[in-house]
Amino acid sequence: MLNNKLYIKTWGCQMNEYDSSKIIDIMKKELNCKITKSVQNANILILNTCSIREKAQEKLFHQLGRWKNLKKNNPEIIIGVGGCVASQEGEKILKRAYYIDIIFGPQTFHRLPKMIYKVRKFKKYLIDISFPKIEKFKSFPLTKTKNVSSFVTIMEGCNKYCTYCIVPYTRGKEISRPYKDIILEIKNLSLQGVKEIHLLGQNVNSYNYRNIIKQDYCNFTKLLKMISKIKNIKRIRFTTSHPQNFSDDLINIYKKIPQLVSFLHLPVQSGSDRILSLMKRRYNVNEYIQIINKLKNIRPNIQISSDFIIGFPSETKKDFYDTISLILDIDLDMSFSFIYSARPGTPASKMKDNISINEKKERLHLLQYYLKQQTKKFSLKMINTIQIVLVEGISTQNNQYFGKTENNRTVFFTNDYNCIGEFVNVKIIDSYLYSLYAKFISVCKN
Ligand code: 5AD
Ligand code: SF4
16 A cells, blocks of 8 residues: 655635644545655645635645646655635646646545545546535544644535625535534544534534424524533634624523633624625624624623725725724724735626725724734733633743633743643733733632
């Protein structure tokens, strides 16, 4: 049997990271693959791409150009391109990079071992960027992990078609994983010491599993209730949710499930109703504020983070300043912001983009200044408070223990005995923009 050594490079979101970890599980199981961090040592090279922003295609060919020479020296090497750029560009990739062996999409990576086998046998490239329903999830082997926090995909794809977004075209329509599989995966993780689960999906709160024949249904709140009953799962996070599906039911569940963290990433994108409507976001600023207010009624200390797109076609200075006002009004914590990037084939890419790149950059710069001030404010407020940290490991940078607080801040501290995998009480003594330094107090009971 061939000595398979896999090198995998991942770009993009947490879901791509999760997909890559599943590719590794599948390749280990079916091809007995060893994983290598050195591309020179590998005979299978996989690039898991992202196309949400920037010049994704250029970045792809740049990377492939570097791998071309490796293949020239060793024609046995298999190169596979997956993820959203592969899904979007398909066969076109071969026109510029004829030496690629496999092109696969986000819904077909579970077929990689078979594809590799066929490429080796028939010496011909293969493309599979189809969207087979649910099949992928069924082929995930149970994960082995040493981590204390783990991602779990619960749904994938999107039916919203925001006018700027490529995701519905690259990841396909919404598919909800059967809840029994999700529960099985989380139980398996918890048995291995995982205490924090981070649920993933393009719109987790539109999770909707339906088996009409068996009359078996499950929505997001029901799923959360089930997960909260799994032994040893002490923290539940989820990304990304959409304001349109943030129902009162979901808001009220914050009363009943203490494991749900008081930190929520809920992208608003813009503080201008006119721009939200052009983006086809399906809510207005007031509706967004109502959701946050209701949540704050239940959890007064909940911290909210968001995503913003700056310089969407026709965004005026007034629209932009409305966005800044919203950040201050709802007192947002650390958030992400991006300059609008026209994505091929999306409705927004046909709108007149009348804002100069310099103006966009200036707006982004100003917005990020405000976001930074907000982040600093929340971090400073934590000084001298006692926080519970789930300890993930020892940092290679400073040799200190590190872990996350409930509000997603990384905390560093020293301790004279091993506390990895435990929830610990620490006192925050210093704050940097995104991380905090603390004094260890004790290991939490239970
Ligand atoms: N241009 C800029 N930002 C985008 N995002 C999605 N599509 C685009 C685009 N075309 C941002 C949104 C989304 C985040 C994941 O990426 O803010 O919430
Ligand atoms: Fe893209 Fe909008 Fe779907 Fe989010 S909700 S993945 S931004 S189309």
